[in-house]
Amino acid sequence: MLKPMKLTIPTLIGEIGKLGSTANIFIKRDDLNGLLISGNKARKLEYLVADAKRKRCDTLITCGGVQSNHCRITAVFAKQYGFDCHLMLRIYGKPKKIYTANLLISKLLNATIHYITPSQYDNRNEVMKQHAKKLQKKGRKPYVIPEGGSNEIGILGYRDCMMEMAGFIKRKKIEAVYCAVGSGGTYAGLLLGKKLLNVHTDLNGILVSNSVQYFQEIINTICNKAIKKFRFPISIDTSCMNLIDGFIGPGYGIPYPAELKTIKRVAQSGIILDPVYTGKTFHGMLDDVKKKKYKKVLFIHTGGIFSIFAYAKELTNTINT
Numbered sequence: 159m160l161k162p163m164k165l166t167i168p169t170l171i172g173e174i175g176k177l178g179s180t181a182n183i184f185i186k187r188d189d190l191n192g193l194l195i196s197g198n199k200a201r202k203l204e205y206l207v208a209d210a211k212r213k214r215c216d217t218l219i220t221c222g223g224v225q226s227n228h229c230r231i232t233a234v235f236a237k238q239y240g241f242d243c244h245l246m247l248r249i250y251g252k253p254k255k256i257y258t259a260n261l262l263i264s265k266l267l268n269a270t271i272h273y274i275t276p277s278q279y280d281n282r283n284e285v286m287k288q289h290a291k292k293l294q295k296k297g298r299k300p301y302v303i304p305e306g307g308s309n310e311i312g313i314l315g316y317r318d319c320m321m322e323m324a325g326f327i328k329r330k331k332i333e334a335v336y337c338a339v340g341s342g343g344t345y346a347g348l349l350l351g352k353k354l355l356n357v358h359t360d361l362n363g364i365l366v367s368n369s370v371q372y373f374q375e376i377i378n379t380i381c382n383k384a385i386k387k388f389r390f391p392i393s394i395d396t397s398c399m400n401l402i403d404g405f406i407g408p409g410y411g412i413p414y415p416a417e418l419k420t421i422k423r424v425a426q427s428g429i430i431l432d433p434v435y436t437g438k439t440f441h442g443m444l445d446d447v448k449k450k451k452y453k454k455v456l457f458i459h460t461g462g463i464f465s466i467f468a469y470a471k472e473l474t475n476t477i478n479t
């Protein structure tokens with residue numbers, strides 16, 4: 159079994175009341191797992207960085223949107239653990255002259271940035287593979303991490319998260335756990351953990367992009383690769399998944415007024431959500447909780463704090479209305 163590098167700390171679970179819903183809402187604070195590494199990707203990278211070290215690689219290559227949290231966290235770990243870092247960032251139009259938020263951090267950490275077009279991004283695995291080949295020719299040993307660190311190795315980090323939460327879920331009789339679904343790995347890992355530990359709770363994933371069918375396929379594939387690779391004695395198919403659409407709004411990374419209002423409201427409890435992932439997820443959760451009349455739910459705060467600075471205009475308008 160692959161051993162993770164211990165790069166993060168177990169995270170706290172806090173309670174923030176009902177916020178107008180029927181349920182007491184608990185929050186798993188994966189946003190508090192570290193400062194520069196804040197968020198869900200650190201758990202996946204614990205395994206991926208360990209795998210890269212084991213294979214004696216010297217360069218991490220990964221991809222994401224221009225404000226990718228995952229790319230920022232990869233850049234941090236690369237610096238801390240002695241890798242070069244190449245980030246393939248999807249950009250619409252021309253790069254902005256002033257770096258901000260996640261991109262600013264990745265740049266400060268001296269990651270090599272390659273801007274790619276949305277159509278190149280559709281082909282991201284091939285683009286990264288070709289880039290890895292180029293680096294190999296120069297004598298480097300690259301390690302390619304897929305979008306969001308979401309593969310059969312990365313998702314073990316969220317199996318671990320379910321292990322951390324299982325006792326609490328049982329003790330408190332938590333009826334449902336909610337997480338964002340962006341590349342599918344967080345949900346896949348939690349599902350793996352739920353099955354392995356036989357945890358009795360609904361696992362609800364709120365989509366922030368794409369469609370239910372798209373993620374059913376992705377999550378099914380990743381989980382079954384992990385089951386095969388690590389010989390887990392469980393089976394997973396699409397009937398085990400509860401994926402919820404309807405809260406993406408106009409599109410991935412585009413916030414909408416009702417979501418922004420939820421972010422403003424939740425901030426009054428001292429918790430800051432981001433407009434791309436956790437804001438949409440929390441907003442969707444409040445709606446879903448009402449429909450299903452849950453009494454106790456657990457929201458996984460998957461991070462994203464730095465991206466609020468990329469949405470200063472939208473958030474300023476919301477604060478002032």
Ligand SMILES: Cc1ncc(COP(=O)(O)O)c(C=O)c1O
Nearest residue numbers: 306340341342343344435460462
């Ligand atoms: C802050 C944050 N929350 C949630 C997610 C979604 O997690 P996943 O990609 O594992 O579905 C991401 C990344 O996609 C993220 O950056």
